Amino acid sequence: MTFQDIVMRLKAYWAEQGCIIQEPFDCEVGAGTMCPETFLRVLGPDPYRVAYVQPSRRPADGRYGENPNRLYKHMQLQVILKPAPTDVVELYLRSLEHIGIDLSEHDCKLEEDNWESPTLGAWGVGWQVMLDGLEITQFTYFQQCGGLDLEVVPAELTYGLERLAAFIQDVESIYEIRWNDRWTYEDVRLADEQQYSAYNFEEADVDMVWAEFRLHEAECGRLLERYGELEDGGSRHRFPILAAFDQALKCSHLFNTLQARGAISVTERAQVIQRVRTLAVGVAKAWMDQQRANGRQSS
Amino acid sequence: MSDLLLEVGTEEIPARMVDGAKRDLRRKFAESLQDLGLTGASRISVEATPRRLALFAEGILSRQEDRMQVFRGPTRKVAFDAQGNPTRAALGFAKRAGVPVSELKIGPHGKLMSQRTIPGRGAAELLAERLDGIVLSVRFPRSMYWAGRGSPRFIRPIRWIVALLDGKVVPFEIAGVRSGRTTWGHRRLGAGPAEVSGAASYREALRSNAVILSADERARRIVDGALRVLPTECRLRRNPKLLTTLVNETEFPTPILGRFDSAYLDLPEEVLETVMLVHQKYFVVERPDGRMTNRFVAVANSSGDPSGKIRTGHERVLRARFNDARFFWNFDQRHSLQERTEDLKDVTFQASLGSYWEKTEANLAAVRGLASALKLDDAARIAAERAVLLAKCDLTTEMVGEFPELQGRIGGLYAATQGEGDAVAEAIYDHYLPLGAADSIPRSTAGQVTAVADKLATLGGMFRVGLIPTGSKDPLALRRAAFGAMRIVLEGGLAISIDQLVSIAGAGSNAAKLRAFLVERLKHWLLDRGGIAADVVQAVTAASDRTPIDVLARSNALAEVRATPDFESLAVSFKRIRNILERAGGADAHGASEPDPVLFAGAAESDLHEALQLVSERTAACNAVRDYGTSLLSIATLRPLLDRYFDEVLVMADDPQVRANRLAFLASVLAKLSTIADFAAIAPEPVRRRRG
Numbered sequence: 001m002t003f004q005d006i007v008m009r010l011k012a013y014w015a016e017q018g019c020i021i022q023e024p025f026d027c028e029v030g031a032g033t034m035c036p037e038t039f040l041r042v043l044g045p046d047p048y049r050v051a052y053v054q055p056s057r058r059p060a061d062g063r064y065g066e067n068p069n070r071l072y073k074h075m076q077l078q079v080i081l082k083p084a085p086t087d088v089v090e091l092y093l094r095s096l097e098h099i100g101i102d103l104s105e106h107d108c109k110l111e112e113d114n115w116e117s118p119t120l121g122a123w124g125v126g127w128q129v130m131l132d133g134l135e136i137t138q139f140t141y142f143q144q145c146g147g148l149d150l151e152v153v154p155a156e157l158t159y160g161l162e163r164l165a166a167f168i169q170d171v172e173s174i175y176e177i178r179w180n181d182r183w184t185y186e187d188v189r190l191a192d193e194q195q196y197s198a199y200n201f202e203e204a205d206v207d208m209v210w211a212e213f214r215l216h217e218a219e220c221g222r223l224l225e226r227y228g229e230l231e232d233g234g235s236r237h238r239f240p241i242l243a244a245f246d247q248a249l250k251c252s253h254l255f256n257t258l259q260a261r262g263a264i265s266v267t268e269r270a271q272v273i274q275r276v277r278t279l280a281v282g283v284a285k286a287w288m289d290q291q292r293a294n295g296r297q298s299s
Numbered sequence: 300m301s302d303l304l305l306e307v308g309t310e311e312i313p314a315r316m317v318d319g320a321k322r323d324l325r326r327k328f329a330e331s332l333q334d335l336g337l338t339g340a341s342r343i344s345v346e347a348t349p350r351r352l353a354l355f356a357e358g359i360l361s362r363q364e365d366r367m368q369v370f371r372g373p374t375r376k377v378a379f380d381a382q383g384n385p386t387r388a389a390l391g392f393a394k395r396a397g398v399p400v401s402e403l404k405i406g407p408h409g410k411l412m413s414q415r416t417i418p419g420r421g422a423a424e425l426l427a428e429r430l431d432g433i434v435l436s437v438r439f440p441r442s443m444y445w446a447g448r449g450s451p452r453f454i455r456p457i458r459w460i461v462a463l464l465d466g467k468v469v470p471f472e473i474a475g476v477r478s479g480r481t482t483w484g485h486r487r488l489g490a491g492p493a494e495v496s497g498a499a500s501y502r503e504a505l506r507s508n509a510v511i512l513s514a515d516e517r518a519r520r521i522v523d524g525a526l527r528v529l530p531t532e533c534r535l536r537r538n539p540k541l542l543t544t545l546v547n548e549t550e551f552p553t554p555i556l557g558r559f560d561s562a563y564l565d566l567p568e569e570v571l572e573t574v575m576l577v578h579q580k581y582f583v584v585e586r587p588d589g590r591m592t593n594r595f596v597a598v599a600n601s602s603g604d605p606s607g608k609i610r611t612g613h614e615r616v617l618r619a620r621f622n623d624a625r626f627f628w629n630f631d632q633r634h635s636l637q638e639r640t641e642d643l644k645d646v647t648f649q650a651s652l653g654s655y656w657e658k659t660e661a662n663l664a665a666v667r668g669l670a671s672a673l674k675l676d677d678a679a680r681i682a683a684e685r686a687v688l689l690a691k692c693d694l695t696t697e698m699v700g701e702f703p704e705l706q707g708r709i710g711g712l713y714a715a716t717q718g719e720g721d722a723v724a725e726a727i728y729d730h731y732l733p734l735g736a737a738d739s740i741p742r743s744t745a746g747q748v749t750a751v752a753d754k755l756a757t758l759g760g761m762f763r764v765g766l767i768p769t770g771s772k773d774p775l776a777l778r779r780a781a782f783g784a785m786r787i788v789l790e791g792g793l794a795i796s797i798d799q800l801v802s803i804a805g806a807g808s809n810a811a812k813l814r815a816f817l818v819e820r821l822k823h824w825l826l827d828r829g830g831i832a833a834d835v836v837q838a839v840t841a842a843s844d845r846t847p848i849d850v851l852a853r854s855n856a857l858a859e860v861r862a863t864p865d866f867e868s869l870a871v872s873f874k875r876i877r878n879i880l881e882r883a884g885g886a887d888a889h890g891a892s893e894p895d896p897v898l899f900a901g902a903a904e905s906d907l908h909e910a911l912q913l914v915s916e917r918t919a920a921c922n923a924v925r926d927y928g929t930s931l932l933s934i935a936t937l938r939p940l941l942d943r944y945f946d947e948v949l950v951m952a953d954d955p956q957v958r959a960n961r962l963a964f965l966a967s968v969l970a971k972l973s974t975i976a977d978f979a980a981i982a983p984e985p986v987r988r989r990r991g
Contacts, residue, residue: 069623107613111311133612270650
């Protein structure tokens with residue numbers, strides 16, 4: 001089964017379970033959790049089911065394409081089931097059978113793994129799913145997001161697609177994964193890995209990236225402040241909270257870049273995380289306020 | 300008598316919490332039974348797998364005992380008028396008690412009384428009211444809610460509940476899940492839901508659905524199964540903690556033997572073992588001489604591996620992990636530890652104490668302080684200084700990023716390959732030791748000094764900025780650091796005083812607190828690892844707590860002689876001296892002047908005085924070379940003279956001059972003989988009891 005077959009089959013499976021099949025979000029993010037389809041949709045009482053592949057960028061994890069198991073950018077299949085159905089674990093296990101893994105022939109364990117994102121003010125409890133000793137999925141019951149206790153508890157399933165593909169295709173290196181019958185993962189992605197590693201570790205202009213960070217931070221802060229000043233629901237209803245969130249995500253990514261570049265000093269690190277968190281928490285609050293004002297998420 | 304079966308079916312409970320949950324459920328249930336009056340002669344047991352907590356209670360009472368309720372009312376005088384007719388007070392009381400006035404009786408003190416029998420309630424209805432609360436009261440380190448904000452919390456979602464009392468469902472509900480008689484087996488090997496009628500049919504249903512309920516049986520299946528698959532001449536490297544984890548992570552465990560390319564055995568065994576044990580939860584397979592082989596045993600939550608897919612899967616993961624480790628090893632060699640010292644400025648040690656570079660500078664200062672206090676030879680000093688300079692550099696390596704538990708050891712291995720020499724490499728390798736009670740202290744003097752310096756600098760820094768542990772809270776593990784330092788000083792025989800340690804640590808205005816903190820650890824060591832009795836520790840440290848190894852030497856010497864009759868009697872005499880002096884205004888008030896032999900009234904005084912001179916000269920000489928055993932034996936020879944003294948001499952004589960002289964004499968006895976220990980602190984009682 002090729003890489004793209006796996007992706008398409010998983011999408012088809014989750015579509016059958018009533019999920020919206022979304023396309024990747026178009027900002028740089030470190031994980032599918034950060035996309036509005038997760039971060040904002042888990043807030044409030046309204047049900048939601050969505051699945052999407054999210055290319056996730058982690059500048060510090062780049063290895064110039066030289067390490068067979070590490071990537072600067074990997075693909076996550078992100079599934080949100082809100083509220084989590086009572087048979088969510090079974091639903092998940094069946095998705096594995098849907099891509100040809102006969103679980104009665106394998107060793108499948110759910111090992112405790114709780115998740116926390118200080119920059120998003122979010123945490124949850126769950127497991128890492130181990131298939132014959134390989135971690136293939138993160139399974140999380142969200143408890144808090146944007147600093148808010150969640151009204152409805154969603155299940156988040158995050159599949160590591162490269163690992164899963166390497167497992168199914170029985171190859172030793174991510175770069176050997178057959179993307180389709182003609183091209184490999186290396187053909188498609190090696191250049192990204194080499195060049196972005198070079199950028200993140202060597203070339204990124206620290207002053208420039210810092211300046212960018214400050215610009216995006218200021219823009220997000222400005223928007224949140226404007227929203228707070230608006231009096232009536234009428235002018236709030238289409239206020240660009242989503243655009244403010246983009247700015248917060250930019251900051252998160254630029255922070256990761258600066259860290260990979262070794263440009264964040266000891267004292268700065270905690271402070272910068274706190275700055276990004278302030279933006280994310282502000283966005284979550286404003287979003288919920290706007291949703292209520294618009295008569296959605298009404299409880 | 301009734302039997303209860305309670306099964307809470309959950310999603311996978313974290314392995315580390317399973318045993319605690321079993322104990323807690325058992326305790327909470329037993330308390331509730333007691334509270335309800337249903338305990339009888341019941342036997343309660345709890346078993347668990349990752350997906351269920353199962354409680355069996357046999358022989359609980361089926362019904363509470365009836366109990367008598369007594370109401371007391373007004374006195375007869377108030378209740379009846381002169382004609383003997385009931386007043387309003389009597390009528391009101393009868394109404395409250397729920398009986399006609401004619402049935403009221405006269406109880407003690409002439410008061411009206413009514414008795415009523417409250418029938419005991421049945422176990423079924425009581426348990427139906429209580430079981431949800433009992434289940435939800437089980438404590439977990441971190442719980443969650445799943446059915447919406449404000450809904451019940453448990454470790455993971457509860458998906459089914461079996462609650463049967465003598466085969467009948469005890470009805471209750473938790474977060475929308477109603478109790479019933481349906482259980483579920485193994486996620487993949489089980490056939491689906493199974494109806495059960497009681498404990499026996501429940502156990503049978505689990506067995507036929509690939510769940511081994513008993514943790515002991517799962518452990519046996521792992522250990523015995525491993526024996527069958529292991530090649531002869533090989534065995535599992537013992538690891539009870541890993542075994543417990545695997546037992547609590549599986550419902551039907553099966554050991555699978557795998558192997559890896561023996562070329563990986565070139566990597567340090569520390570790395571291989573960490574990958575296998577910590578990251579992959581595999582048992583290491585070793586030869587009888589303890590050498591690692593290129594085999595491992597994984598434990599699958601499955602009945603077997605006929606296709607070999609599980610084995611090849613685990614082998615592939617391990618290969619990838621070992622490849623990573625090899626990659627990290629090679630990658631890390633691009634920059635030597637020396638070159639990495641600069642990078643330490645970017646690694647936080649502690650928010651208010653700065654980076655690991657600042658920490659390294661503090662460690663260097665501490666090493667210099669220790670070297671001079673201990674009069675280290677040049678070789679050891681130079682090695683220790685080099686070791687502390689490089690000790691934290693492995694924090695910037697890929698390998699430690701991946702295997703944080705190997706910090707220090709990785710640094711030591713890298714130092715060895717980078718030509719730093721064995722002394723430096725070993726000191727770096729050992730410098731976090733001792734972490735646990737089972738760890739030994741660093742092997743070499745340079746390693747001991749490096750490790751003590753690291754711990755002291757941490758303690759000094761934290762105390763200086765006020766991060767001092769209070770109560771049971773010690774998030775920075777400072778007690779462990781202090782105990783580790785004390786262990787090295789005592790077990791390594793480092794001749795250094797507590798005050799020197801405190802001054803080297805540099806605790807600023809909190810130096811006195813750090814001193815007390817270290818003395819506490821010193822006492823703890825003596826009690827815990829030294830096997831010294833509490834009163835001996837008290838006696839010895841009361842005399843002086845200045846130098847740990849000296850305290851230890853005195854403790855050992857005193858522990859040896861304390862049980863001899865002479866010593867117990869001495870202790871009694873010393874208590875007497877102390878009491879006399881205290882009643883007369885304290886030892887200090889009388890210690891200023893030397894006793895004058897001219898004022899002695901008889902041989903009892905002058906003999907003791909003379910002997911005291913000899914003994915104190917003798918002990919001073921012995922103490923100087925820490926021969927405290929001989930010192931103590933010499934002090935013990937004073938016993939008959941002391942006994943005679945108290946038999947014949949009245950200390951509080953009428954003549955004030957004589958009295959003052961006697962008090963001064965006793966003060967000098969106390970002062971001269973209390974250099975090893977405060978003998979008055981020795982408790983004779985426990986020893987007597989042991990003999991009796």
